[in-house]
Amino acid sequence: MTKILVTGGAGFIGSATIAEVQKSGHDIYVIDDLSFGNRDFLTIPDTYFHQLDILNGHGLNEVIQKIDPDWIIHLAAIHFIPYCNQHPLKSSNINIQGTINVLNAAKSLKNLKKMFFAWTAAVYPICEDPIPETQQTNPLHIYGLSKLAGEHLMNEFHLQTSIHTIICKFFNAFGPNEVNLHLIPEIQRQVNSGLRTIELGNLEPKRDFIHTYDMARAIIMLLNKFDSGIDVFNLGSGQEYSVIDVVKEFENQLGEEITIKVDRSRVEKSRAKAFTG
Incomplete structure (x- = not known):
């Protein structure tokens, strides 16, 4: 049985991902400060849920070390673009420093085998054609810039630890439990x-709209099948x-x-x- 930690697990995509993971009977732990997520979205015991801000480096390290997961699915971020534009320092701090804190805690784990990082297609310029993973990045706003920094952090993490790392760029998610008015x-x-x-x-x-249920299935499929190095994947419907x-x-x-x-x-x-x- 795989022990999985999901940061931002009480959010829009996180809750869909956890519901999908639960079908396989894995142990699921969640870290979420509930600033955008909702505890009611999850059906996991309170002992598996930690209400915690990822900017709290010391507290985060203690919790992650205690859980000692096999996989980490890092979804925690501020991703609503209008909010990011209105609060650039806060959003970039959470998206960058928060990710640094997660990775710092993960580096010393004994059992960690895979790291999944939720990136965004907002790092790309506006295009008329389907976007391949090789498309040159050119983010137009603070959210895209902060997540682009996250890719560099993930590459550094992989170089330092050799832990299998998946960087997944999400296109436009829709589905239940949406907390922002997209x-x-x-x-x-x-x-x-x-x-x-x-x-x-x-x-x-x-x-390119993709339902969160399809997104969740793709996340789990990538984690199950990806077992070598570090790679980047675009996740959308292709339409x-x-x-x-x-x-x-x-x-x-x-x-x-x-x-x-x-x-x-x-x-x-x-x-x-x-x-x-």
Whole structure:
């Protein structure tokens, strides 16, 4: 039985990943400060859950050493781009220094065999074509920059420890337990409130959406099969969808027409979040 530690496990992607891991009967431990996550998303005993900020290096080291996991899935980060842009120092500190703290604790573990780091496709420039792993990075905002720094930290970690390391760049996740109002939950919020004329921002971006359940299965598949060195993987559906495409899917489910009103105050925010998969 594999002992797995998930940082940020009470969050959007973390909760989906843990639900998938539980199907295999592994021991699952979670570290999450609940600033964005929710304890109710998880069905694990309290003894396996540690409410802890990854910036607390001493406390983090104590907990990780006590757990002594076989695998670490490092998901803890601030990833909502508008929040990162509004709080650049806080978000970069958590995403960079927090990752350093996790890696420092992991370096001295006796049983650690695999490290998984959640990266982001936001490190890429806006592209019209599907993005391969070889695409040159050019992040446009603080979130992408902070996660790009994380890749360098992971490479250094692997060089120092030889622990098998997976760097996985996520495209646009959607699914249950979303805690930030990205495009799909924002449309759902307005539609569920009874609106059939909804306000959105920039309608131009096309995104590669991947459901968190599919993402969770891919994470576990990579961990099960990857057993050599360090490598980078893009994780998306391989299909692009415009905002109009997404709204049409809501129309199909409702059997009703939805009118879009462009809210200019949202346009810049949506442009900041957009990238093509």
